[in-house]
Amino acid sequence: MDTAATGLTFRDATDADVDALVALIESAYRGDSSRTGWTTEADILQGQRTDPEGVLAVIKSPDSRLLTVEREGAVVACCQLEHRGDHAYFGMFAVSPQLQGAGLGKVIMAEAERTVRETWGAREMHMTVISVRGDLVAWYERRGYRRTGRMTPFPYGDERFGIPQRDDLQFELLVKELGRPGPNPRTVTP
Numbered sequence: 001m002d003t004a005a006t007g008l009t010f011r012d013a014t015d016a017d018v019d020a021l022v023a024l025i026e027s028a029y030r031g032d033s034s035r036t037g038w039t040t041e042a043d044i045l046q047g048q049r050t051d052p053e054g055v056l057a058v059i060k061s062p063d064s065r066l067l068t069v070e071r072e073g074a075v076v077a078c079c080q081l082e083h084r085g086d087h088a089y090f091g092m093f094a095v096s097p098q099l100q101g102a103g104l105g106k107v108i109m110a111e112a113e114r115t116v117r118e119t120w121g122a123r124e125m126h127m128t129v130i131s132v133r134g135d136l137v138a139w140y141e142r143r144g145y146r147r148t149g150r151m152t153p154f155p156y157g158d159e160r161f162g163i164p165q166r167d168d169l170q171f172e173l174l175v176k177e178l179g180r181p182g183p184n185p186r187t188v189t190p
Helices: 015-029 032-036 052-060 104-120 134-142
Strands: 008-012 064-071 074-084 087-095 124-130 146-153 170-177
Touching: 008 104, 015 032, 015 052, 015 064, 015 074, 015 087, 052 064, 064 104, 074 104, 087 104, 104 124, 124 134, 134 146, 134 170
Parallel strands: 087 124
Antiparallel strands: 008 064, 064 074, 074 087, 124 170, 146 170
């Protein structure tokens, strides 16, 4: 049995989750609390990673879901899934810094991929990662994502995305082929 998956509940976020989700995302990426885990961006970006308005916009969007993961009633992880035609976009991924490194991220990625394949028939998952985050890019590559070399500029000057501490930040598109959706074993009847 995968102990990382033990006791997890997956559900769509609601308006009532906004504050907890903002706190989770900020703790995973910014400030001293993020240094507990390995996903910190504290050395390359200061300021905020997200805000209540941004999280609420994802929750309210008809083409998005904010998959929320709980263990023992506490929000421990989340990720955005957005339907974009034949592919889905994966973003706003955060795991509580205290739980990072125990395999929880792999479990959430697998559930996110299964969800977009079965719900939307997505054949690929796309995401963007700050290209200088070599450790994070390598982690996604081990999950089957490939670097495309397609870059988009970091939004310098827009503090909603943080305050850059270096001048070489850009986003790289990573893509994973998901294949065809299969039957949902929870809905198949004998």
